[in-house]
Amino acid sequence: KTNDSSYSLDGILVFGLLFICTCAYLKKVPRLNSWLLSEKKGVWGVFYKAAVIGTRLHIAVALSCLVMAFYVIFLK
Template structure:
């Protein structure tokens, strides 16, 4: 179990947030509702979705590395 206040907990939260927003971008009804704003507080969801969709190979590799770290090294 990772602690949110540790550095690896923050990394796990960030990766899961980016992956979730990229997934929600593929759902048409949620895309128009949640990811329509590009500025402000709701713009964070849009920006995370863009990062997840454009850098999907890097995000996937980061998720695999973090999973390996959490399962075997921690």
């Protein structure tokens, strides 16, 4: 049973994991790294912090992505 008026927790988790993975990938691209991830505070600092989480905890993030993919494909 889904409720259209509220967000689902699994959708927010999928978005968070994809956001962290995307920012970690963009950190490896030199031109985008200097443009997007140079600010460490404020609203733009969220991208930097997500990139740091993705690079430092890459094993945990990868395992979380696999678990979430299994959940979305087979259990949802």
